[in-house]
Amino acid sequence: xxxxxxxxxxxxxxxxxxxxxxxxxxxxxxxxxxxxxxxxxxxxxxxxxxxxxxxxxxxxxxxxxxxxxxxxxxxxxxxxxxxxxxxxxxxxxxxxxxxxxxxxxxxxxxxxxxxxxxxxxxxxxxxxxxxxxxxxxxxxxxxxxxxxxxxxxxxxxxxxxxxxxxxxxxxxxxxxxxxxxxxxxxxxxxxxxxxxxxxxxxxxxxxxxxxxxxxxxxxxxxxxxxxxxxxxxxxxxxxxxxxxxxxxxxxxxxxxxxxxxxxxxxxxxxxxxxxxxxxxxxxxxxxxxxxxxxxxxxxxxxxxxxxxxxxxxxxxxxxxxxxxxxxxxxxxxxxxxxxxxxxxxxx
Amino acid sequence: xxxxxxxxxxxxxxxxxxxxxxxxxxxxxxxxxxxxxxxxxxxxxxxxxxxxxxxxxxxxxxxxxxxxxxxxxxxxxxxxxxxxxxxxxxxxxxxxxxxxxxxxxxxxxxxxxxxxxxxxxxxxxxxxxxxxxxxxxxxxxxxxxxxxxxxxxxxxxxxxxxxxxxxxxxxxxxxxxxxxxxxxxxxxxxxxxxxxxxxxxxxxxxxxxxxxxxxxxxxxxxxxxxxxxxxxxxxxxxxxxxx
Numbered sequence: 001x002x003x004x005x006x007x008x009x010x011x012x013x014x015x016x017x018x019x020x021x022x023x024x025x026x027x028x029x030x031x032x033x034x035x036x037x038x039x040x041x042x043x044x045x046x047x048x049x050x051x052x053x054x055x056x057x058x059x060x061x062x063x064x065x066x067x068x069x070x071x072x073x074x075x076x077x078x079x080x081x082x083x084x085x086x087x088x089x090x091x092x093x094x095x096x097x098x099x100x101x102x103x104x105x106x107x108x109x110x111x112x113x114x115x116x117x118x119x120x121x122x123x124x125x126x127x128x129x130x131x132x133x134x135x136x137x138x139x140x141x142x143x144x145x146x147x148x149x150x151x152x153x154x155x156x157x158x159x160x161x162x163x164x165x166x167x168x169x170x171x172x173x174x175x176x177x178x179x180x181x182x183x184x185x186x187x188x189x190x191x192x193x194x195x196x197x198x199x200x201x202x203x204x205x206x207x208x209x210x211x212x213x214x215x216x217x218x219x220x221x222x223x224x225x226x227x228x229x230x231x232x233x234x235x236x237x238x239x240x241x242x243x244x245x246x247x248x249x250x251x252x253x254x255x256x257x258x259x260x261x262x263x264x265x266x267x268x269x270x271x272x273x274x275x276x277x278x279x280x281x282x283x284x285x286x287x288x289x290x291x292x293x294x295x296x297x298x299x300x301x302x303x304x305x306x307x308x309x310x311x312x313x314x315x316x317x318x319x320x321x322x323x324x325x326x327x328x329x330x331x332x333x334x335x336x337x338x339x340x341x342x343x344x345x346x347x
Numbered sequence: 348x349x350x351x352x353x354x355x356x357x358x359x360x361x362x363x364x365x366x367x368x369x370x371x372x373x374x375x376x377x378x379x380x381x382x383x384x385x386x387x388x389x390x391x392x393x394x395x396x397x398x399x400x401x402x403x404x405x406x407x408x409x410x411x412x413x414x415x416x417x418x419x420x421x422x423x424x425x426x427x428x429x430x431x432x433x434x435x436x437x438x439x440x441x442x443x444x445x446x447x448x449x450x451x452x453x454x455x456x457x458x459x460x461x462x463x464x465x466x467x468x469x470x471x472x473x474x475x476x477x478x479x480x481x482x483x484x485x486x487x488x489x490x491x492x493x494x495x496x497x498x499x500x501x502x503x504x505x506x507x508x509x510x511x512x513x514x515x516x517x518x519x520x521x522x523x524x525x526x527x528x529x530x531x532x533x534x535x536x537x538x539x540x541x542x543x544x545x546x547x548x549x550x551x552x553x554x555x556x557x558x559x560x561x562x563x564x565x566x567x568x569x570x571x572x573x574x575x576x577x578x579x580x581x582x583x584x585x586x587x588x589x590x
Binding site: 023025049051053054055057058059061062063064065066067068069070071073087088091095195196197198199200203204205206207208209211 | 388389390391392395401402404407408409410411412413414415418421422423424425426427428429430433434450451454
């Protein structure tokens with residue numbers, strides 16, 4: 001199949017269309033505007049629904065409504081807008097509705113800037129909204145992964161009745177890169193909970209409110225059981241040379257693609273290096289670290305933030321002294337040579 | 348024996364949690380009767396609010412969903428976009444609709460979303476303990492206005508039915524009251540017109556219902572009805588503002 005050159009934000013949009021998404025709700029924010037514009041055009045072409053909402057709050061709640069009625073629905077935004085969506089995301093998680101939320105991250109906190117960043121790791125992976133819930137978080141690192149993981153996101157959302165986040169960044173969103181628009185065979189998941197009107201069946205109710213004594217505890221236990229199933233089945237991770245490496249670089253998204261080049265540079269200079277690239281940030285690929293028994297190995301975590309995923313690596317590696325961090329916030333992009341220098345220092 | 352009165356199909360056979368003299372029970376029943384008289388129960392989806400009526404889904408026997416505080420019009424927009432044949436209605440209080448959710452309300456109305464909004468205006472936040480609402484009357488004592496609502500600080504109460512009536516996307520906007528039997532019958536007629544407008548695909552319809560909250564008005568149920576008639580309708584005139 002031939003490759004075409006496409007902007008990352010548009011690749012996400014095309015994957016959604018191919019995965020059967022016909023309901024998109026969004027609000028303008030940089031650096032993800034190409035996605036909104038693309039969906040506006042494509043939804044017209046495929047007879048879907050595009051709606052520019054009055055706010056991020058409205059957009060996520062439109063997704064909630066469309067999903068409650070059985071549609072594959074999506075919204076996208078960038079960091080400050082994703083903060084606004086957290087209320088709706090918590091409700092969607094509590095009500096167990098499928099939804100796909102795209103965050104094309106930019107620098108923060110506050111209005112920050114519009115440069116690429118990975119500063120929303122904590123928000124995506126550790127909660128963001130209120131309550132004990134989990135998002136499935138997918139971290140693409142190139143246009144092909146933007147396509148493949150967006151399609152996967154819809155299947156995972158439907159399968160687990162859970163919101164899924166695509167955690168991309170401004171670099172991935174803005175970059176043009178060749179991509180193969182493979183035919184997507186979406187999973188058909190039965191939805192016996194969908195609201196259609198109570199015709200010839202008992203009325204259905206979708207809610208996250210459980211006031212009866214013990215009911216909310218029970219609901220939370222049910223959610224936790226689901227999260228355990230997701231953890232057992234859906235961890236995705238790419239590794240390279242980790243059994244032989246003395247230094248293992250850990251990175252996801254844009255920093256992972258730069259890391260790969262740095263690891264190659266190290267190998268060419270005779271350094272035993274490898275990498276771990278988590279594809280699911282939640283569930284985090286804990287086992288890769290736990291199974292690594294060689295205590296002499298060092299981890300170098302590279303992130304475009306002030307150190308967020310590094311806390312998960314420390315937790316899983318079990319020994320903080322083995323874990324180093326290289327990263328900055330505010331729209332900073334690591335240089336391959338600088339990552340290489342840090343690998344070299346650890347040998 | 349001939350049966351002359353009974354529970355309507357869409358109302359569940361259960362007790363409500365509402366306080367004595369509260370208007371929600373009457374409003375719920377009117378909505379249920381209208382849905383049954385129009386024969387639309389099997390294609391209707393309701394959206395329950397945050398507030399006293401949050402448990403409305405225990406009382407209506409139809410497909411129903413909750414929404415975050417203030418967001419029912421956005422949720423309804425999403426729902427209606429999936430299957431326009433569904434009849435979608437929201438049931439919202441004054442804090443929900445006119446404070447935290449006014450942006451969602453005004454934009455759904457302006458887009459002319461083909462949905463129906465039942466807006467319960469009791470001039471107070473009931474569920475949280477009787478705080479000032481955007482519709483609280485000037486001088487009205489609440490938990491957060493112990494000396495009465497001061498217009499210099501908080502402005503005048505918001506007139507939702509009139510305000511939305513100005514928007515081209517709104518096809519029906521009316522204010523009614525649950526103050527006595529004739530007005531309750533008028534309320535039912537207004538609710539019916541609002542649902543009918545949606546069935547005819549005409550756009551956004553809203554019925555603002557002045558409803559008693561004896562508990563947080565610190566009145567008896569009878570005094571509360573008098574308060575609607577004497578005080579509330581002076582500030583919130585009844586009538587049809589768009590048809």
